[in-house]
Amino acid sequence: MGLSNLIPPGAAKASQNRRDFLEDAFIAKYAIMAKLPESEIECLIKDKNALLEREDITALLVNFAGILRDNLGNRSAFSDIPDFEKRYPDCYGTIYLLLLLACYQPAIDFLSEKGYSLPIVMDSLTDLGLWIAQYRRERDICGVTKRIFGWTSGFLCGDRFQIGRLQFNADCKFPNIVHVFRNKQTRELKALMADDIVLNSTGLYNGIGNFDDPEAWSTSYCEEAEQAVGYPVSVNGFASKAVERLNLQEWEKVLSPDDSILNVHIPASGPMLIEDCIESYKRARKFFSEHFPDTKYKAFICESWFLDPQFEKLLKPTSNIMKFQKSGHLFPFFHESECIFRVFGEKAVDEGIDSVQHKSGMQKAFAEFARGGGIFHNGGWFLMLDDIDDSFTPYH
Numbered sequence: 001m002g003l004s005n006l007i008p009p010g011a012a013k014a015s016q017n018r019r020d021f022l023e024d025a026f027i028a029k030y031a032i033m034a035k036l037p038e039s040e041i042e043c044l045i046k047d048k049n050a051l052l053e054r055e056d057i058t059a060l061l062v063n064f065a066g067i068l069r070d071n072l073g074n075r076s077a078f079s080d081i082p083d084f085e086k087r088y089p090d091c092y093g094t095i096y097l098l099l100l101l102a103c104y105q106p107a108i109d110f111l112s113e114k115g116y117s118l119p120i121v122m123d124s125l126t127d128l129g130l131w132i133a134q135y136r137r138e139r140d141i142c143g144v145t146k147r148i149f150g151w152t153s154g155f156l157c158g159d160r161f162q163i164g165r166l167q168f169n170a171d172c173k174f175p176n177i178v179h180v181f182r183n184k185q186t187r188e189l190k191a192l193m194a195d196d197i198v199l200n201s202t203g204l205y206n207g208i209g210n211f212d213d214p215e216a217w218s219t220s221y222c223e224e225a226e227q228a229v230g231y232p233v234s235v236n237g238f239a240s241k242a243v244e245r246l247n248l249q250e251w252e253k254v255l256s257p258d259d260s261i262l263n264v265h266i267p268a269s270g271p272m273l274i275e276d277c278i279e280s281y282k283r284a285r286k287f288f289s290e291h292f293p294d295t296k297y298k299a300f301i302c303e304s305w306f307l308d309p310q311f312e313k314l315l316k317p318t319s320n321i322m323k324f325q326k327s328g329h330l331f332p333f334f335h336e337s338e339c340i341f342r343v344f345g346e347k348a349v350d351e352g353i354d355s356v357q358h359k360s361g362m363q364k365a366f367a368e369f370a371r372g373g374g375i376f377h378n379g380g381w382f383l384m385l386d387d388i389d390d391s392f393t394p395y396h
Contacts, residue, residue: 018066021102022052030104033122035129043142047094057088061095065102072103072110078153083146093135093143100128100144100152107156114158116291124155124162130267138346162267163287164280169263170292174301177380178233178331179221180255181246189384189395190246191331192230193219193239194257203238204309205334209375217241228253235396237309237330237379254384255298262288262385264302266324274323278392285388300328300383305339307379314365327394328383339366339376 020026024045031041051057064081071077081099084092104125111121131148135141144152154160159171178191193199200206200213207216219239221230228251232244255261262284266272281300288297306321309330315322341349343366348356353371358364370376383395 019062021065021098022048022058022061024048027098027101030101033104033125034101034132035126036132040132040136040142044094044097047091047142048098051091051094051098057091057095061098061102065099068099068103069106072106073157075153075157075159078150078157081146081149085146091143093139093141093145096144096146096149097132097142100149100156103156111158114291116158116161117287120161120163120287124160124167127155127162127167127267128152130269134268161284161287163284165266165269165272165276166280166284167265167267168284168288168300169265170288170295170297172261172263172301174255174257174259174261174298174382175380176257177333178255178382179228179230179253179257180299180329180382180384181228181251182254182384184250184252189235189254189329190244190251191233191329191382192221192228192244192246193233193332194230195219195221197332199239199332203233203240204332204377208334208336208377211375223248233329233331235329236312237307237325237332237381239332254386255382259298260295261299261301261382262297264300264381266302266304266306272320272324274320274327274394277324277327281383281388281392282390285385297385299385302328302381303333303335303378304381305337305342305376305378307333307381308337308339308377309379310369310374310377314369315362319362323394325379325381326396328381329395331380331382333378333380335378337376337378340370 027045027048028041031044036044051061068077068081084095088095107125108121112118128144131144131152132142135143135145135148154169155162160167160169176194177197178193181190181192182188183190197219198206198216199219201215206213219231221228223229226248228246228248229243231239231241233239266277284300288295307325307330311321311325340353343363344353344356353367358367366376
């Protein structure tokens, strides 16, 4: 079928019919808005029509779509949605997707009324298409997981936005991993590890990949009299065993655990050019200062598999990943890395990296690292908002 013929003239706004989101035209319109290809939309409509033959699922969809639409801006309405996977293992992904699309027009109205730029709102709502494509690759059906349902609800409720190349979550606190200081004269930054964190012999989190380093050690941190005492983290992301003492007459604490921060996410939507990322930093700083004036955001924060400090020895300095790493200050992070999945795919996770062909230089370098006993780590990264101006340059 042709989607252009499916969407009737004048369908610019969702009707007040509580079942309107189950109509083919409605699904086509908002699925296009989410950047689904025509073939995927056709599959979704076909799957939806099959679900409507089941009265229990139809009633469930109408009930929960009404709850979500009536409670936009309240994330708990989305987080309270049941786990449908156990009850409907054959179609839970379609259920979550239909509920998200049901909220698209109400979300646009809600966010526009709050004064957010319509282009930013519309860009943010295209993120869903990326996750649907991943769901298709992994399961060969149309849908999303409950985790992605929760992730997308951030865009619908107005605490996550796509601004240029990057996405920013406005409702985050800095984790209890490092304390950051700035020299009052030179503006140099130093990061000291928080208290009681177990690191391996290289200065990264211990226990990642189920490997317990026999030379693991624990950090300590304290502020006493006029000093902050702890273990420093290099801008490259490795902690040192050499204790450092910072004179608080010379160094000002600028980032602490639980400070408000803007979490950065890089959607898998194309090349990660550093020039585009820097432009997003600048636009985001302005956007959040205007729309969230009561919150003092201290820094941009990112945690990801591609912030592994070990990549410095595996990738060329000209790679987009290394340029992104060097635009901020790295620090150890505790989550397991998704590197194998992201670089080699799901089959490599299940059957090993040599079960798939290694085509790119990155794949070949990472495979050699893993074969030699290397373990990939997640990494953390911060960039102080006060450093973002027209003269901004990467930290290293």
